[in-house]
Amino acid sequence: MTRLILSRLAQIAVTAAILSLCAFLLIALMPGDPIDLAIAGDPRLTTEDAARLRALHGLDQPLMARYLAWAGAVLQGNFGHSRLFAQPVAQLLGPALLSSVKLLGLALAIAITVGVGLGGLAALKPRLAPAVQGLALFAQAVPSFWLGLLLIILFAVQLGWLPAGGDGGLSFLVLPVATLAFAHLASYARHAASALTAAMGEPHIRTARAHGAGEGRLLWRHALPNAGVPLLTIAALDAGALVSGALITETIFARPGMGKLIYDAVMGNDFNLALLALLVVAIMTMLATLAADLAQRWLDPRLSR
Amino acid sequence: MTGGMRAGLLLLAALGLAAIAAPLAADWLGHDPFLPDLFNRFEPLSAAHPLGTDDLGRDLLLRLLYGARVSLVVGLMAALAATLIGTVVGLLAAWRGGWIDAALMRLADGLLALPALPLLVILAALDPAVVGLPRGEAAADILRIAALLAAFGWVGVARLVRATALSVLAQDFVRAARAMGVGEGRILLRHVLPQLAAPIAIATALAVGGAVLAESVLSFLGLGIAPPAPSWGNMLANAQELIFQAPLAALWPGLAILLTVLGCNLVADGVARRR
Numbered sequence: 001m002t003r004l005i006l007s008r009l010a011q012i013a014v015t016a017a018i019l020s021l022c023a024f025l026l027i028a029l030m031p032g033d034p035i036d037l038a039i040a041g042d043p044r045l046t047t048e049d050a051a052r053l054r055a056l057h058g059l060d061q062p063l064m065a066r067y068l069a070w071a072g073a074v075l076q077g078n079f080g081h082s083r084l085f086a087q088p089v090a091q092l093l094g095p096a097l098l099s100s101v102k103l104l105g106l107a108l109a110i111a112i113t114v115g116v117g118l119g120g121l122a123a124l125k126p127r128l129a130p131a132v133q134g135l136a137l138f139a140q141a142v143p144s145f146w147l148g149l150l151l152i153i154l155f156a157v158q159l160g161w162l163p164a165g166g167d168g169g170l171s172f173l174v175l176p177v178a179t180l181a182f183a184h185l186a187s188y189a190r191h192a193a194s195a196l197t198a199a200m201g202e203p204h205i206r207t208a209r210a211h212g213a214g215e216g217r218l219l220w221r222h223a224l225p226n227a228g229v230p231l232l233t234i235a236a237l238d239a240g241a242l243v244s245g246a247l248i249t250e251t252i253f254a255r256p257g258m259g260k261l262i263y264d265a266v267m268g269n270d271f272n273l274a275l276l277a278l279l280v281v282a283i284m285t286m287l288a289t290l291a292a293d294l295a296q297r298w299l300d301p302r303l304s305r
Numbered sequence: 306m307t308g309g310m311r312a313g314l315l316l317l318a319a320l321g322l323a324a325i326a327a328p329l330a331a332d333w334l335g336h337d338p339f340l341p342d343l344f345n346r347f348e349p350l351s352a353a354h355p356l357g358t359d360d361l362g363r364d365l366l367l368r369l370l371y372g373a374r375v376s377l378v379v380g381l382m383a384a385l386a387a388t389l390i391g392t393v394v395g396l397l398a399a400w401r402g403g404w405i406d407a408a409l410m411r412l413a414d415g416l417l418a419l420p421a422l423p424l425l426v427i428l429a430a431l432d433p434a435v436v437g438l439p440r441g442e443a444a445a446d447i448l449r450i451a452a453l454l455a456a457f458g459w460v461g462v463a464r465l466v467r468a469t470a471l472s473v474l475a476q477d478f479v480r481a482a483r484a485m486g487v488g489e490g491r492i493l494l495r496h497v498l499p500q501l502a503a504p505i506a507i508a509t510a511l512a513v514g515g516a517v518l519a520e521s522v523l524s525f526l527g528l529g530i531a532p533p534a535p536s537w538g539n540m541l542a543n544a545q546e547l548i549f550q551a552p553l554a555a556l557w558p559g560l561a562i563l564l565t566v567l568g569c570n571l572v573a574d575g576v577a578r579r580r
Contacts, residue, residue, distance in 0.1 A: 012418075015415045015419070018415070026428070026431055027427075137567065138567070140566075142563055143518055143559055143566070145525050146541060146558075147559075149555050149559070150555065150556070157549060239420075240418060240420045243422075243423065247420075248422065248522060248526075259422075259423065262423045266426055266430040266528075267430070278423050282418075282419050285419065289418055
């Protein structure tokens with residue numbers, strides 16, 4: 001078990017290192033650097049000034065040397081400054097991460113609760129199964145940024161019940177969470193329906209039924225724990241998609257989370273911030289996937305063998 | 306054929322036909338979807354403008370149809386490229402095994418574990434001229450976005466193809482063919498590939514839907530197909546800025562994306578059930 005965790009952590013570190021190298025080189029290859037921008041902003045800068053500035057900031061070094069210097073600084077906890085927000089990057093990442101975790105946690109909890117509830121409904125009442133499958137198919141196909149837009153138009157513009165965007169109390173969370181959760185409940189509903197239907201046919205369920213347990217109790221107490229393991233697989237596979245969804249949701253609803261930070265940084269040409277935020281998001285996603293995998297093994301020790 | 310698959314194929318056929326017939330509709334309605342007409346901004350639904358007009362007085366139905374061409378072409382190109390790469394990679398991994406298999410699957414795992422959209426947003430914002438692509442024109446945008454989406458889309462295809470190819474390669478008829486001296490290339494192309502038709506079809510259908518969705522997201526964020534060329538994503542971005550003046554304009558492009566993705570998923574589902 002310890003070996004597994006260590007090797008997975010090593011994999012995450014290697015992936016993050018390769019990702020940072022590729023992204024850094026791609027960004028560095030772009031024409032124009034901060035000194036060019038400074039020249040554009042201040043015409044009095046001479047060519048000698050520009051050359052001196054480049055040497056001062058190490059921009060005249062070869063690409064690999066620049067990457068190593070950057071990576072070394074990041075590993076020592078020196079994330080540099082954001083040009084766009086004129087703040088240290090580290091100070092930007094903390095609040096953004098917190099905001100995203102709040103949005104993602106709530107949306108995930110609601111997606112799993114509603115999805116598994118719908119799946120259980122389909123397993124208990126086979127007549128309702130096609131309706132649940134249909135709803136899941138529909139939910140999977142709805143573009144979430146469109147759903148968010150429609151929710152804003154209906155609840156914020158027409159009815160005026162909820163804020164259209166921004167950050168604040170609980171009312172600011174309702175629409176983004178609903179948007180994100182709707183997109184993700186589909187896969188939980190589909191897999192819960194098939195896993196629960198399969199689990200309801202197992203011998204231990206028949207035994208419990210013969211002992212006189214009610215159908216609802218059979219489903220939630222006896223079938224769900226067994227069906228929970230494949231559902232965790234879905235959760236693990238879903239982590240990346242959920243984070244992607246957060247970028248769209250945060251951008252539409254103007255929530256100051258990691259997704260919007262990356263988007264704003266990209267749009268504002270602040271690639272140091274974008275790169276660091278991307279790395280944080282990628283590492284968090286991979287750690288979440290690892291956590292789901294470990295939980296799965298803990299729940300079903302047969303997987304470890 | 307299941308009812309769902311029939312419905313899916315019908316949906317996709319209708320959308321494809323509508324995209325092809327866009328110039329006919331333009332002739333018939335007598336508007337130019339690219340020409341601003343500032344005296345007819347925000348027209349309501351009418352016979353002349355079945356879906357009304359946008360902030361520049363351009364007909365929304367025609368822009369929707371021309372947008373279908375862009376969105377569907379990007380989706381198809383990205384999905385076909387992803388299928389081609391994924392099939393080759395999956396087949397190679399299953400056939401050679403060993404360190405090639407391990408290396409390719411590690412790469413696939415790595416790509417799959419990363420959050421795709423934040424990465425795509427950064428990559429889409431990079432200057433295409435650096436890697437030798439022209440910039441600025443609609444055709445260049447289409448190529449750039451399709452290439453980006455294919456670079457991430459092959460992973461799902463490769464995993465599905467590899468899993469099926471592994472089980473096919475272990476079957477007796479493959480061993481019999483090998484024992485009779487059939488060459489490896491012929492075994493892969495004549496004996497293994499046809500068995501992979503169903504998983505490849507499923508993966509392609511899902512990839513088309515995924516690519517159409519991803520293109521619309523990128524265009525919505527202003528990083529995909531740039532206006533004035535219409536795509537469903539940038540039409541929605543435009544509609545978002547006008548939700549007070551023309552709330553209905555946000556409805557149609559999203560509905561078109563929804564129907565496309567739904568059609569693709571229904572087809573994939575139908576193929577999966579037939580196996």
